[in-house]
Amino acid sequence: MSNPPSVWQSPAMAARLKGRYAAERRFRALGFAAIALSLAFLAFLLVTMLANGIGGIDWAFLTGSDSTEAANAGIWGAFKGSLLTMGVTLALSFPMGVLAAVYLEEFAPRSRWVDWVEVSINNLAAVPSIIFGLLGLAVFINFMGMPRSAPLVGGMTLALMTMPVIVIAGRNAIKAVPPSIRDAALAVGASPVQAVFHHVLPLALPGILTGTIIGMARALGETAPLLMIGMRAFVSTPPGSITDPSSVLPMQIFLWSDEVDSAFVQNTSAAILVLLAFLITMNGIAIYLRNKFETRW
Amino acid sequence: MSPNILLLVLLALGALGWFAGRAKARALYTGKGSLHSLPSHHGWHLALWILVPALAGWLIWSAVEPGLVHTAIMASPAAASLPAMDMERDAILSEAFQLASDPSAAAFNPAAEGLVEPIRAATMKFSLIGAALLALLAFAGGGFGYTRIKADFPARTRVERAVMAALLAASLMAILTTIGIIASLVFETGLFFSHVSPLDFLTGLHWSPQDGSGPEVSKTYGAVPLFWGTIFIGAIIAMIVAIPLGLMSAIFLTQYASARVRTWMKPMLEILAGIPTVVYGYFAALTVAPMVRDLAEKLGMENPSTESALAAGLVMGIMIIPFVSSMADDSIAAVPSAMRDGSLAMGATKSETIKKVLVPAALPGIVAGVMLAISRAIGETMIVVMAAGAAANLSANPFASMTTVTYQIVQLLTGDQEFDSAKTLSAFALGLVLFVVTLVLNIIALRVVKRFREAYE
Numbered sequence: 001m002s003n004p005p006s007v008w009q010s011p012a013m014a015a016r017l018k019g020r021y022a023a024e025r026r027f028r029a030l031g032f033a034a035i036a037l038s039l040a041f042l043a044f045l046l047v048t049m050l051a052n053g054i055g056g057i058d059w060a061f062l063t064g065s066d067s068t069e070a071a072n073a074g075i076w077g078a079f080k081g082s083l084l085t086m087g088v089t090l091a092l093s094f095p096m097g098v099l100a101a102v103y104l105e106e107f108a109p110r111s112r113w114v115d116w117v118e119v120s121i122n123n124l125a126a127v128p129s130i131i132f133g134l135l136g137l138a139v140f141i142n143f144m145g146m147p148r149s150a151p152l153v154g155g156m157t158l159a160l161m162t163m164p165v166i167v168i169a170g171r172n173a174i175k176a177v178p179p180s181i182r183d184a185a186l187a188v189g190a191s192p193v194q195a196v197f198h199h200v201l202p203l204a205l206p207g208i209l210t211g212t213i214i215g216m217a218r219a220l221g222e223t224a225p226l227l228m229i230g231m232r233a234f235v236s237t238p239p240g241s242i243t244d245p246s247s248v249l250p251m252q253i254f255l256w257s258d259e260v261d262s263a264f265v266q267n268t269s270a271a272i273l274v275l276l277a278f279l280i281t282m283n284g285i286a287i288y289l290r291n292k293f294e295t296r297w
Numbered sequence: 298m299s300p301n302i303l304l305l306v307l308l309a310l311g312a313l314g315w316f317a318g319r320a321k322a323r324a325l326y327t328g329k330g331s332l333h334s335l336p337s338h339h340g341w342h343l344a345l346w347i348l349v350p351a352l353a354g355w356l357i358w359s360a361v362e363p364g365l366v367h368t369a370i371m372a373s374p375a376a377a378s379l380p381a382m383d384m385e386r387d388a389i390l391s392e393a394f395q396l397a398s399d400p401s402a403a404a405f406n407p408a409a410e411g412l413v414e415p416i417r418a419a420t421m422k423f424s425l426i427g428a429a430l431l432a433l434l435a436f437a438g439g440g441f442g443y444t445r446i447k448a449d450f451p452a453r454t455r456v457e458r459a460v461m462a463a464l465l466a467a468s469l470m471a472i473l474t475t476i477g478i479i480a481s482l483v484f485e486t487g488l489f490f491s492h493v494s495p496l497d498f499l500t501g502l503h504w505s506p507q508d509g510s511g512p513e514v515s516k517t518y519g520a521v522p523l524f525w526g527t528i529f530i531g532a533i534i535a536m537i538v539a540i541p542l543g544l545m546s547a548i549f550l551t552q553y554a555s556a557r558v559r560t561w562m563k564p565m566l567e568i569l570a571g572i573p574t575v576v577y578g579y580f581a582a583l584t585v586a587p588m589v590r591d592l593a594e595k596l597g598m599e600n601p602s603t604e605s606a607l608a609a610g611l612v613m614g615i616m617i618i619p620f621v622s623s624m625a626d627d628s629i630a631a632v633p634s635a636m637r638d639g640s641l642a643m644g645a646t647k648s649e650t651i652k653k654v655l656v657p658a659a660l661p662g663i664v665a666g667v668m669l670a671i672s673r674a675i676g677e678t679m680i681v682v683m684a685a686g687a688a689a690n691l692s693a694n695p696f697a698s699m700t701t702v703t704y705q706i707v708q709l710l711t712g713d714q715e716f717d718s719a720k721t722l723s724a725f726a727l728g729l730v731l732f733v734v735t736l737v738l739n740i741i742a743l744r745v746v747k748r749f750r751e752a753y754e
Contacts, residue, residue, distance in 0.1 A: 020646055027648035031549030034542045035562060038618050042569050045580050099467035107464060117468050120475040126669070126739045127732065128676020130703050131478060134728045137710065138481035160474050167471065193457045221573025224678035227707055250575040257579045257683060265583070272576050279571055287564075 049276070053269025061270060065236050066252065070263030073256070075271050077238040081151055081231075081246035082220060088155020088242055089162055089219050094212055096159075097166025098201075101208070104167070105174040106196050125164040132161045133228025141229060148230040149245040157225050162215040169211020173204035206293035213286040217279050223250040249275050300359075303428065307351055307435065311344040314439050318343030318446060325448045334453035342452040345459055346442030351435040358427045366419045373415035482732060485725030492719035493518045498726060504689035504700075506709065506720045518723055520730070522689035526699040530610045530685060531674035534695060538614025539670060543621025544663065548651055550622070551629055570619035578683030581612040586684055593696040604686030607695040613680050617670045624669065628662025628746075629655055633753055661749040665742040672738035676731060678703040702727045 007013050064074020100121075108114045136157035140146045146153050177200050185195035226232075231251055239246035247255070249271060256268040319340035326332055370390070393412035397420070446452075490498070501519015546566065550559050586608040593601035632655055640650040656663070686698030687708060709724040 020649070024646045024648045027651070028549070028553050031545045031553055034545030035549050035566065038542055038546060038569060038615065039562070039565055041615050042565065044584075045572070045576075048580065048584055049576075096467045096470050099464050100471060103464035103468045107461065108468070113472075117471055121471045122743065123736060123739060124471060124474060126672065126735065127478070128673075128678070128703070128735055130676065130678045130706060131482075131728055131732050134706070134710075134725060135474070135478045135481055138485060138725070139477055143481075163474075164471065191453065191457060193460050197460075217571065221571075221575070223573070223575045224682075224703070224707070227678075228710055230711075232711060250573050253575050253579060254679070254683070257575075257582065268579060272579065275573060276576070279573070280568075283571055 046276075049269045049272050052265055053267075053271075053273045056266040056270035057273065061267070062274075065238055066234060066247065066255075067236060070259070070261055070267055073264075073267055075249065075252060075274060077235055078247045078249050078252035078271075079274075080238040081235070082248040084151035084239060084242050084246065085154045085158065085226075085248055086216060086220060088152055089158040090212075090216060092156060092159035093162040093166055093215070097163045097212070098170050098208060100163070101167045101170030101174060102196060102201065105171045106200070107192070121164045121167050124160075125168060128224075129161060129222055130224040130228065132157055133225030135160065136225060136229045147243050147245075149233045149235075150243045151239060151246050151248075152242040153229050154226050154231050154246075154248065155242070157229060158219040158222060161222070161225065162219050165215035165218070166208070166212050169214070170204070170208045173207025173211070174200060176207065177203045203295070206289050210286045210290045213282050213289070217282040217286075220282070221250055221275065221279060223254055226251055227254075249278075303355070303431065307348060307355075307431070310351075310435050310439070311348040314347040314442070315340040315344040317443065321443070321446045322452075325446070327448075331448055333449050333451050338452040338456050339446050339450070341456045343439065343442040343446070345456065347435050347439040349459075350438040351431050354434040355427075355431055358430060362423050362427060366416075366423050369419040369423070370412065370415050373412075373419075478732065482725055482729040485722050486729045489719060489722035489726045492722070498723075502691060504705075506705075506723055518719070520702075520727065522691045523700060523702050523705055523727065524730075525691055526606065526685070526689070527675050527701040527703070529693070529695075529699060530606050530681060530701055531613065531677065532671045534607060534610025535614035535617055535674045536667065536671065538611055539617040539621050539674075540667060542614075543618045543670075544625050544656075546618065547622040547625035547629065548656075551626055552647065552651060552655075566619050566622060569616065572616075574616065574677060574679040575683075577612050577616050578679040578681075581608050581680055581684035585612055589696065596696075598696060601696050602686065602698045604684060604698040605696050606685060606699040609681050609685040609699075610695070612684065613674055613677055616677070616680070617674055620673060621666055621670050624666025625659070625663050628659040628666065628749070631662065631750060631753055632658045661745050665745040665749070668738050668742040668745075672735040672742075675701075676703065676735050678707060682707050702731050706731075 060072075061074045063076045064072060065077030067073040100117075104114070104117065104121075108117075136153060140153045140156055141148055181199050181203065182195050185199045186192070190198065226248060231247060232255060233245050233247065234255070235245055235247045253268055253271045253275065256264045256271065315337075317340075319336040322332065322334075322336035322339035326336070367390075390412070393410075393416055396410065397413050397416040497516065498518050498520055500521060501516065502521050503516060503519045504522050505517045550563060550566075554562065586603050586605060589605050589608040589611075590601045590603055593605070636654055636658060637650055640654040641647070645653065681701045681704045685701060685704060687700055687704065688698045689705075690697050690699050692699075706724045706727050709720055709727075
């Protein structure tokens with residue numbers, strides 16, 4: 001009785017192993033190709049915008065307002081509209097988001113309707129942005145009679161959209177503060193409200209700010225809900241207050257992209273570069289804040 | 298007086314109250330334990346007593362004031378000559394209001410000019426009354442609050458009760474928003490269904506809201522082509538792009554890439570998610586759509602349109618990649634490492650482990666992620682507005698121009714129409730369908746994710 005040679009040495013086995021290793025390499029290459037393709041698209045997009053738009057960025061473009069002539073058109077008007085809109089959004093959504101997060105994380109009793117609040121916050125974070133536009137149109141403009149095209153209404157609509165983002169980020173940040181902090185404050189005689197506002201909230205602030213900046217960056221790039229409340233007017237003078245008709249940066253991009261005159265291609269791409277520069281800066285600040293101030297307990 | 302100045306004055310009064318309250322409470326301090334609350338709590342208590350009644354009064358007043366001004370103007374002799382028709386009268390009045398606030402504006406209607414003086418007088422009178430009312434409320438509240446400052450007065454409890462009320466109000470905002478969305482969509486949709494039968498809307502095959510009138514109107518609001526376009530672009534083409542690329546990216550980043558590569562590539566991939574949709578839309582219209590058209594020409598199609606479902610779907614798919622990738626990443630990371638180690642120990646290669654063990658185990662999470670991605674894709678607006686086209690086509694040809702629910706909502710609501718026509722109302726009906734579908738997708742997906750996490754914990 002002689003044992004057959006080990007199957008590990010047989011030529012069939014060698015061929016099978018070779019096939020399996022080849023499959024392994026193919027799979028790995030496929031994975032790399034997938035991510036390379038995605039990033040190549042990103043690079044393609046950025047390079048296209050740079051090539052089309054970098055020549056259009058000069059002082060006159062940055063300080064001018066919309067015009068029917070491509071050469072005279074600038075983005076200051078739309079930019080100021082964006083600033084005012086974001087100001088309204090921040091002023092409304094930040095305090096409300098933080099207060100709601102504090103309530104839900106620290107004080108809310110376990111009851112049926114607190115569950116409802118949580119469910120609706122989670123769902124609002126996933127509702128398509130255009131639905132918020134419909135809400136703004138139906139409630140703020142038609143029901144309350146606020147002015148169309150104004151940064152006030154745009155900011156309020158975007159605030160409703162941003163608030164759930166801030167609440168979710170705020171709750172996570174507050175949850176990350178260890179209970180020993182609260183216990184220590186309560187032990188020396190602070191009331192629950194004092195413990196939260198003097199000790200927990202300052203420690204959670206970097207996390208809350210990170211979430212807020214990310215939410216604001218999303219609101220800054222948002223177009224669809226503002227389209228619903230009529231912020232697509234041709235505005236040739238920068239808005240003076242939050243009730244004046246105004247445009248915003250992404251809306252300016254949308255309006256210019258619709259122009260037949262091909263000279264507007266440069267304007268559109270240049271405006272996109274400005275918008276992207278802002279978004280990347282905001283996200284960079286958020287990442288910096290997170291790395292710099294976040295404490296690992 | 299302009300509302301901004303009024304608000305500033307009020308805030309200044311509140312701040313004054315804070316200092317005054319604190320100072321009075323400090324004067325009461327005679328030694329350890331002699332005060333129930335900290336002086337600053339007394340300060341807050343007084344400031345709240347000044348601000349809250351005054352602000353509430355201001356809100357009520359600003360709701361009432363325009364009506365009072367209007368009645369005062371209508372009672373003035375200059376208004377006697379106004380036409381009796383409501384519409385004409387309102388037009389003249391709004392013009393006169395504009396003139397009163399901005400003297401440089403030119404009058405269109407001579408009747409408006411005579412109204413300027415009465416309007417100025419009435420606005421002046423009522424804004425003075427309003428300011429006086431506010432001052433009264435602020436001082437009455439402040440006076441009452443000031444008298445309550447005593448050594449044993451529980452100011453802290455009172456202030457904290459107010460803080461809790463504010464917290465509760467803020468968290469109620471989320472429910473109010475949800476109710477607002479549902480109420481406004483359902484209400485307008487109800488009005489729409491008084492023009493068009495719901496059955497025709499949900500099952501009709503013909504969509505052309507522009508040319509409907511009379512009894513035939515119901516036949517022009519068949520939304521099936523829109524639903525099909527939305528599904529074809531958002532749930533089919535975009536997912537054909539996003540699922541393989543997103544899943545493979547996640548697998549590469551979590552299983553193969555070294556830590557250094559991962560720290561660089563992951564944020565780069567996330568940039569894709571941070572680019573505004575209007576930028577994607579512009580890119581789709583400017584660069585991708587012409588490429589798709591050229592491709593269609595090469596394939597032998599005649600006069601392919603620049604706007605195609607394929608261009609919009611492709612770009613949308615790329616936008617969704619980071620989303621699918623991060624969801625897949627999370628679910629693969631949630632698979633216990635014992636399962637992976639067991640497979641590797643049995644001699645399986647890495648790719649076999651991924652294909653036969655990790656992905657099947659993570660499948661519920663991945664499917665939930667795909668559902669969330671679909672709900673995001675069908676609600677996406679700017680890409681389809683800029684690249685997909687307006688024609689309601691019921692075809693499976695990816696090179697055809699195709700329209701979606703979101704595109705039609707934008708189309709129906711931009712422009713100056715009266716607000717109660719079937720055309721504008723149909724946008725809210727479409728919005729309601731979109732809201733319900735995304736809500737159902739989200740709820741199912743979140744349930745699946747939750748159950749899946751529990752299974753492994």
